[in-house]
Amino acid sequence: MTVLDRAARDTLMPMHVLADPDGRILSTGPTLARIAGEMQLAGRDLLSVLPVSRPAGIVSAADLRAASGRLLWLRLGLGGPELRGVVVETGEGGMLLDLALSLPALSGIDALGLSADDFAPTDRTPDTLYLLEAKSLLSSEAARLIARIEDARVTAEAQAGTDPLTSLRNRRGLDAVLARLREGAAPFAVTMLDLDGFKAVNDRLGHAAGDALLVETASRLLGVTRGDDIVARTGGDEFVVVFPDLAARDTLADIAARIIAALELPVVLGDDRARISASLGTALSTDYVLPDPARMIADADRALYAAKEGGRARHVFHTPRHGRSARKPVEGPDG
Known part of the structure; x- marks a missing residue:
């Protein structure tokens, strides 16, 4: 066959290889030269720089001529891009190999530095x-x-799971925490807290002041508890503190005393100052064969009511003598 001149080959087949009868490269298209980079192609054995992986057994120029018209799979150099190609014999006994990037090679085309201008118009x-x-x-x-x-x-x-007023966990968030603790092996404690005197402040200064007082209460609770403790607001002026990895009564009593002391400090509400306190009741997971969060909360609640009945501003641990029928006392004018 008559071989196209160099300009025509470069335009129609920018990734071609022209080789002599012995398989030595005479020239290459501009796109293939760009992909090869510093690799010298002209003058080298075609199959040494473009080995054929499929069909198998093509190892010589004669083998390559025998595969004329068949689809070939080749690779440019060691670790280079995978190529597809078709070879035909030229009139001078040489070979013309037209190449194209395989689909896997296209994913790395940015690294090859190619653009649409590097391909034939019909490619x-x-x-x-x-x-x-x-x-x-x-x-x-x-x-x-x-x-x-x-x-x-x-x-x-x-x-x-968050209380919108205080940004503490709400009851749903608290339940999720207790469910995780129940599945673990570590001890934990649950403390119920009810503010003493909150109703009087809320009635005297209004709901906005009451909300500000609840926000301040949340801040103080976070300030006197440990970093891993969980503070939740379950509704109204009721809060719950969960103490992971803690069931020591003396430590819990100390924390409860700090809570009461912190909450008894005056709170500035606009032009007014308010004073409140808190009553607390605590249940320990170690007091149960199988700790049940719902029962622990109920028992801590009973201990809380016992604290209120005992004079308020107190902390009480749950014991069986608190019974199962305790009811929250009716708040007087001081809450």
Whole structure:
């Protein structure tokens, strides 16, 4: 066959290889030369720089001529891009090999420094590149969307378990904490806390002042408890403190005393000052064969009411003598 001149070959087959009858490279297209970079191609044995992996057994120029018209799979150098190609014989006994990047090689085309201008006008490689880029963009956008959905889910779950006024955990958040502790082997304690005197402040100064007092109470509770302790507001002026890895009565009594002392400090509410205190009741997981959070909360609640009945501003540990029929006393004018 008559071989096209160099300009025509470079335009129509920018990744071609022209070889002599012995398989030695005479010239290459501009795109293949760009991919090869500093690798010298002209003058070298074609199969030494472009070994054929499929079909198997092509190891000589004669083998390559015998494969004329068949689809070949080759690789440029050691670890280079995978290529597809078709070889035909030329009239001078040489060979003309037309190459194209394989689909796997297209994913790394940025590293090869190629653009649409490096391919023949009829080559569909640029179209494939656009599709791959679109797929990459869609995958990235999908990943970002999934991340946003996950962030929204986490935020929604956090908000569902958070008291909007104090930013403490609410009853739902508290239940989740207690469920985890129940499954563990470490001891823990649950302390119920009810403010003494809150109703009088709320009635005298209004609900806005009452809300500010609850926010200050939450801040003080966080300030006197340990970093790993969990403080929750379960409703009204009722709070719960959970103490992971702690069931020592003396330590818990000390913390309860600090809580009462902190809450008895005056609170500035606008132009007014308010004073409150708190009554506390505590249940220990070590007092149960199988700790049940619901029962522990109920027992801590009974101990709390015993503290109120004993004079308020006190802390009481639950004991069986507190019984199962304790009821919250009716608050007087001082709460």
